[in-house]
Amino acid sequence: MLRVVVLISGAGTNLRALLEAADEPDYPARVVAVGADVEADGLAFAEERGIPGFVVPLGAFPDRDAWGAELLAQVRAWSPDLTVLSGFMRLVPPVVVDALAPALLNTHPAYLPEFPGAHGVRDALAAGVTQTGASVIVVDSGVDTGPVLVQERVPVLPGDTESTLHERIKPVERRLLIDVVRRIADGSLQLPEPRPAAAPER
Numbered sequence: 001m002l003r004v005v006v007l008i009s010g011a012g013t014n015l016r017a018l019l020e021a022a023d024e025p026d027y028p029a030r031v032v033a034v035g036a037d038v039e040a041d042g043l044a045f046a047e048e049r050g051i052p053g054f055v056v057p058l059g060a061f062p063d064r065d066a067w068g069a070e071l072l073a074q075v076r077a078w079s080p081d082l083t084v085l086s087g088f089m090r091l092v093p094p095v096v097v098d099a100l101a102p103a104l105l106n107t108h109p110a111y112l113p114e115f116p117g118a119h120g121v122r123d124a125l126a127a128g129v130t131q132t133g134a135s136v137i138v139v140d141s142g143v144d145t146g147p148v149l150v151q152e153r154v155p156v157l158p159g160d161t162e163s164t165l166h167e168r169i170k171p172v173e174r175r176l177l178i179d180v181v182r183r184i185a186d187g188s189l190q191l192p193e194p195r196p197a198a199a200p201e202r
């Protein structure tokens with residue numbers, strides 16, 4: 001059984017979908033804890049289902065590295081095989097990426113490498129594209145630049161707002177996430193080897 005820690009910042013609707021999938025007896029993964037950087041709504045939902053949660057607020061630490069070290073310690077306390085950033089709206093510091101990748105995934109509401117960053121839906125709308133998408137990637141040290149594991153196109157419809165478009169993307173994201181976690185757990189999807197570190201400058 002694959003042990004998964006999920007990190008969120010908000011409603012956690014992707015998390016909810018993963019928890020519901022994991023209720024199926026033949027689903028090969030379990031969410032063992034949910035972490036957040038704020039008192040996210042999704043934490044309460046997880047708690048109702050008996051899943052432990054933890055909060056590591058950036059503002060409680062002198063700098064991002066100290067925050068990252070505590071976030072990593074909290075994640076590691078649950079011995080996860082896989083950690084999923086699902087609507088976790090902060091960049092995770094290198095100490096976290098280096099320790100957890102490639103078993104560190106991120107869901108993103110755009111067809112990466114198109115529209116990376118915190119406003120993937122808004123940026124797609126502003127660009128006037130007729131299709132965008134959803135992606136699940138391995139986290140690397142960049143902003144949504146890691147290897148794409150799975151992605152799917154979603155149409156942008158006339159009259160779409162950021163909200164209507166995001167609500168069309170999210171069910172696709174949920175399906176992709178549930179599928180990727182299942183395939184990692186059953187061994188049919190291999191996580192890519194980390195890219196070798198750049199050679200030191202002479």
Ligand code: GAR
Pocket residue numbers: 008009010011012013014015086087088089107108109117118119120170173
């Ligand atoms: C999801 O669409 C997720 O991909 C996105 O935030 C939403 C969280 O929704 N993440 C990013 O944009 C990260 N750059 P949720 O809290 O309802 O699952």
